[in-house]
Amino acid sequence: MSEMSALPGAVAGGLVDIRELGLQGMVTLKADLSAPETAAAVRAATGTAVPDQRRIIETQTGAVAWMAPDELLILCAHGGADSMVKLLCNALKDIHYLAVNVSDARAFFAIEGSGAREVVAKLAPVDLHPDSFGPGEMRRTRLAQVPAAFWMTGEDSIRLICFRSVARYVFDCLAVSARDGGEVGYF
Amino acid sequence: MSTRLATGGRLVNRGAQIEFSFNGKRLQGFLGDTLASALLANGQVLVGRSFKYHRPRGIVASGPEEPNALVNLGEAGRFEPNQRATTTELFAGLSARSQNHWPSLEFDIGALNSYAARVLPAGFYYKTFIHPRPFWKHVFEPIIRHSAGLGAAPKDRDADRYEHFYVHVDVLIVGGGVAGLQAALKAGAEGKRVLLIEQTAAWGGRAPVDGGDIDGTMAEDWVNATLQTLGNMSNVTLRPRCMGAGVYDHGYVLAYEHVSDHTPGTDAPRHRLWRIRAGHVVTATGAIERPLSFAGNDVPGVMLAAAVRDYVVNFGVSPGDRTVVVTNNDDAYRTAIILHQAGLSVPCIVDARPQADGELAMQAKALGIRVATGTGIAAVRGGKRVTGVALCRQAGEGATTEEIACDVVAMSGGWSPVVHLWSHCGGKLVWDEARACFRPDPDRPPRGADGEAFVSVTGAANGDFALGEILPDARVEEPSEMPLLPVWMMPQGAGIAKRAKMWLDFQNDVKVSDVQLAAREGYESVEHTKRYTTLGMATDQGKLSNINGLAVLSHALNAPIPQVGTTTFRPPYTPISMGAIAGEARGDIFQPVRRTPIHDWHEDNGAAFEPVGQWRRPYCFPRGQESQAEAVAREITATRNSLGLLDASTLGKILVKGPDAGRFMDMLYTNMMSSLKPGRCRYGLMCNENGFLMDDGVVARLDEDMFLVHTTTGGADHIHAHMEDWLQCEWWDWQVFTANVTEQWAQVAVVGPNARKVLQKLGGDLDLSAEALPFMGWAEGRIGDFDARVFRISFSGELSFEVAVPASRGRAFWEALHEAGAEFGATAYGTEALHVMRAEKGFIMIGDETDGTVIPQDLGLDWAISRKKEDYLGKRAQARAHMTDPARWKLVGLQTLDGSVLPDGSYALAPGHNANGQRNTQGRVTSTYHSPTLGYGIAMGLVLNGPERMGEVLSFNTVGDATVEARIVSPVFYDPEGEKQNV
Known part of the structure; x- marks a missing residue:
């Protein structure tokens, strides 16, 4: 039987294009981010360093994002998440850590177009000014009434994740905020 | 009559005539008009009635301080009451209706109240409570309810949408007058990220009307040049139609933007609420002109002097042909000069000061305008429109010295800085004796977390009324002004008859005599006086009445004004729409609705949903004409006899991992969790530190240092937060990580005698036999082609497997179970069947048997409380005297003698009554259902000494007078030996 993401194929237009991006591999890693073992494990598993506070580093197969002082989110292929967890477990077995596949706990959206910053700024209390936020930055925050996190993959392109159960709510919030006529003209 | 002038009107486009209606009458205005200027242009001065006496009310002001010109605006889904005509931009098709009159604006029966003013004094409303007592309910209340209220309440759903917008700036400047523009220039040149907001559609504040030259150009040209300069700065954003509504801690500011009010x-x-974080806030909010208190100052046609010239200069509208200017300062002379230049008549400038020889006064005199000094207004002639004024000596008691015919009185009692935004977050004020106004105290500003001022003030908002004070570095040419004379009553010796006609608050009908009466009745605090008299409590929040009122109070109390102080300035500055506050949160996205991976199937199969936290869970699945009760009974019977399927995905699932995980689990739960073996499950209770039961659930030990905690559906988030609270704040040195993985898994309870068969039929690599996977065991492997964790736990008393699969496979797994289970009559069941089945088994439910005051011992759960452990959260609290009191009500089962279902929340009656005359009680029902399995009503309840009273019959109350008899029994009604689940 097929695997299903939260809102398969959902799209909305207006000031931006909003798309549900289907299933995305995601692994939560909790560990002492300053430990050399953590750095080595992250590099071995993803090929990159531990990102700094509020940063995200894109890799060939996904990305590594800072989530909290002791937490990272690793993006990878959906089918590769369990092996990513195993990789981390093997590399970290000598220190205290937690690695878990959370791919299916999430929904994943793209917000693309010149109004991307504005649409998100209607819902999230984040400084989205280009001087403060751009590709490489990661924000774990609130979107309307639910938790969410987002980052930019290009000047006009935002990737956003939320919990799977509220995918419909988040999509609807984004869609109404993107409706034509709501241009702010701020950024 | 007011009318449109042949020329002039800097803000209107005479080429763009638009039609609108007032009280059904079709009228014409120009693009750029406000509703107020358009009404005046059409000769409509009378716009409403006052709140209490239903006195005729005309337009007084030209801005947000307007107390009178409130209208019911729009129709149906765009209807909104209490809209200020002075700040409503005119658009084609606008329809407005006047408010608070019956049967018509011109003839209003309520105006009779005005003749009864003697019996409706200050505090009338409160006095009706006291004496005579029966009158309140039968006489006063119905009358007050009928006549009170301004606009009508909207009846239709709002047709518009609203939104929020979050921005972060270095400097936020509120107010787009000369002072705000200058502040933006400065901050912009320093490279800061600047947002400048202006509440109206036009920039420049008062300067384009009031004149003066800046650096050799007219003020208006300076404004336009400055706007251009700012427009070229990429770090500066200008936003018109955007009002600074409130200033809060940490530089948080709310601004209210009218996005499409003028283009509906x-x-x-329609509106956008800007939620701004500002490093620094500059208030350049200007000042508001004060009325003068003379008898009849509320008659339509009495206006603020600056408003009169605003209508002439900005809109090309003449408020009337003959205007008497009455003032205590030089500024109002500008009105006389502008009216004269527009070809209108100014028969007299009435100046309360003994002398008037400032530059503006000299100019007026040079134009041939008569100036009467040391003079005041004794009375205003006219009812629905000014027809003239009687003059008197300001120093006297008001004997008429002269009558002058006029149709407008332009009054000016000086200016009050708009200190609202400065004051919202704690900024203090000082009384400026020379200018007779409260102004921000630079030594006591609103302070941020660093102890530094985060709000500063500039321009007229700071009491700096002259251009030269606002722009100290510029070359400014403007007439110099002589000091004003504070005038709080005109004439100063007016008797009671006159004082009872001097309005302070035009909207709420508070007069000088009312404030004086309050003072005589012992009201000393300005805050109490405000509430007693309703001074400043109208929708304008005292923008015009505040200072005049407290000056009158201070005189009545013989205390200096600063000692009396001001009332509190609270946000918003002017009312903002409820829609703007709600933003996007309406309709389907009023609140988040959480959906499981199987939710769509439930919808497709006719589920009746119930909210469980933010989740929507199927309550039951009625088929065809089936009632909900019938559906629940069918689901239970199917489950008990063959196979039921429950979507249990909402169950909280939290990973707890680390070397100290066992120790942590022992603290969280009342029972021992560290001794649990990998591969096994254990039911546990969680208490808060006060000992009260907060959550329960099954813990599975995944491996040596990892536990999977199952919480209740509603508990997942707050139990995770509870764990993190203890880990981060108390046991920060314990090596434990937690992760909330609730949504990673779709979980299905496969329940009933055929549960094992259907799973075995799906195949896979798991041995599900009773030997390999015994009760309270768990295993990981494949069911069919699904990766699964299988927990042998039961909340129904039947053979039961809870199977978790990745959420992305949840829907497929659910359908596979139905397909494979068809031969067993696989039946989806909802939360009500779940509840009934657990009650039949005597299992407690968090939120039913617990309510935040119940401890596990009350529920007979002592077996789940470890005596071996040194500590757990709640242990010490449970040892306190009240918690160990044997008289605490304890859990029992209740079975009605007649088989009926006990009412939910019903009390067990005890003999006698308490001190309040209420019936004594000895217990209460916590859960109650009809058991289709047993065929009668079953319940659980907490009863005094319950477990020792087995077999005793108690009476339970109902909503009516009847009582229901029920016998105390064991709470386990079904399969007490647990033979059915352990197979």
Whole structure:
């Protein structure tokens, strides 16, 4: 039987294009981010360093994002998440850590177009000014009434994740905020 | 009559005539008009009635301080009451109706109240409570309810949409007058990220009307040049139609943008609430002119002097042909000069000061305008419109010295800085004796977390009324002004008859005599006086009445004004729409609705949903004409006899991992969790530190240092937060990580005698036999082609497997179970069947048997409380005297003698009554259902000494007078030996 993401194929237009991006591999890693073992494990598993506070580093197969002082989110292929967890477990077995596949706990959206910053700024209390936020930055925050996190993959392109159960709510919030006529003209 | 002038009107476009209606009358205005200027242009001075006496009310002001010109605006889904005509931009098709009159604006029966003013004094409303007592309910209340209220309440759903917008700036400047523009220039040149907001559609504040030259150009040209300069700065954003509504801690400011009020029907949001974080806030909010208190100052046609010239200069509208200016300062002379230049008549400038020889006064005199000094207004002639004024000596008691015919009185009692935004977050004020106004105290500003001022003030908002004070570095040419004379009553010796006609608060009908009466009745605090007299409590929040009122109070109390102080300035500055506050949160996205991976199937199969936290869970699945009760009974019977399927995905699932995980689990739960073996499950209770039961659930030990905690559906988030609270704040040195993985898994309870068969039929690599996977065991492997964790736990008393699969496979797994289970009559069941089945088994439910005051011992759960452990959260609290009191009500089962279902929340009656005359009680029902399995009503309840009273019959109350008899029994009604689940 097929695997299903939260809102398969959902799209909305207006000031931006909003798309549900289907299933995305995601692994939560909790560990002492300053430990050399953590750095080595992250590099071995993803090929990159531990990102700094509020940063995200894109890799060939996904990305590594800072989530909290002791937490990272690793993006990878959906089918590769369990092996990513195993990789981390093997590399970290000598220190205290937690690695878990959370791919299916999430929904994943793209917000693309010149109004991307504005649409998100209607819902999230984040400084989205280009001087403060751009590709490489990661924000774990609130979107309307639910938790969410987002980052930019290009000047006009935002990737956003939320919990799977509220995918419909988040999509609807984004869609109404993107409706034509709501241009702010701020950024 | 007011009318449109042949020329002039800097803000209107005379080429763009638009039609609108007032009280059904079709009228014409120009693009750029406000509703107020358009009404005046059409000769409509009378716009409403006052709140209490239903006195005729005319337009007084030209801005947000307007107390009178409130209208019911729009129709149906765009209807909104209490809209200020002075700040409503005119648009084609605008329809407005006047408020608070019956049967018509011109003839209003309520105006009779005005003749009864003697019996409706200050505090009338409160006095009706006291004496005579029966009158309140039968006489006063119905009358007050009928006549009170301004606009009508909207009846239709709001047709518009609204939104929020979050921005972070270095400097936020509120107010787009000369002072705000200058502040923006400075901050912009320093490279800061600047947002400048202005509440109206036009920039420049008062300067374009009031004149003066800046650096050799007219003020208006300076404004336009400055706007251009700012427009070229990429770090500066200008936002008109955006009002600073409130200033809060940490530089948080709310601003209210009218996005499409002036262009309704477009797809744009109507209002946008800007939620701004500002490093620094500059208030350049200007000042508001004060009325003068003379008898009849509320008659339509009495206006603020600056408003009169605003209508002439900005809109090309003459408020009337003959205007008497009455003032205590030089500024009002500008009105006389402008009216004269527009070809209108100014028969007299009435100046309360003994002398008037400032530059503006000299100019007026040079134009031939008569100036009467040391003079005041004794009375205003006219009812629905000014017809003249009687003059008197300001120093006297008001004997008429002269009558002058006029149709407008332009009054000016000086200016009050708009200190609202400065004051919202704690900024203090000082009384400026020379200018007779409260102004921000630079030594006591609103302070941020660093102890530094985060709000500063500039321009007229700071009491700096002259251009030269606002722009100290510029070359400014403007007439110099002589000091004003504070005038709080005109004439100063007016008797009671006159004082009872001097309005302070035009909207709420508070007069000088009312404030003086309050003072005589012992009201000393300005805050109490405000509430007693309703001074400043109208929708304008005292923008015109505040200072005049407290000056009158201070005189009545013989205390200096600063000692009496001001009332509190609270946000918002002017009312903002409820829609703007709600933003996007309406309709389907009023609140988040959480959906499981199987939710769509439930919808497709006719589920009746119930909210469980933010989740929607199927309550039951009625088929065809089936009632909900019938569906629940069918689901239970199917489950008990063959196979039921429950979507249990909402169950909280939290990973707890680390070397100290066992120790942590022992603290969280009342029972021992560290001794649990990998591969096994254990039911546990969680208490808060006060000992009260907060959550329960099954813990599975995944491996040596990892536990999977199952919480209740509603508990997942707050139990995770509870764990993190203890880990981060108390046991920060314990090596434990937690992760909330609730949504990673779709979980299905496969329940009933055929549960094992259907799973075995799906195949896979798991041995599900009773030997390999015994009760309270768990295993990981494949069911069919699904990766699964299988927990042999039961909340129904039947053979039961809870199977978790990745959420992305949840829907497929659910359908596979139905397909494979068809031969067993696989039946989806909802939360009500779940509840009934657990109650039949005597299992407690968090939120039913617990309510935040119940401890596990009350529920007979002592077996789940470890005596071996040194500590757990709640242990010490449970040892306190009240918790160990044997008289605490304890859990029992209740079975009605007649088989009926006990009412939910019903009390067990005890003999006698308590001190309040209420019936004594000895217990209460916590859960109650009809058991289709047993065929009668079953319940659980907490009863005094319950477990020792087995077999005793108690009476339970109902909503009516009847009582229901029920016998105390064991709470386990079904399969007490647990033979059915352990197979």
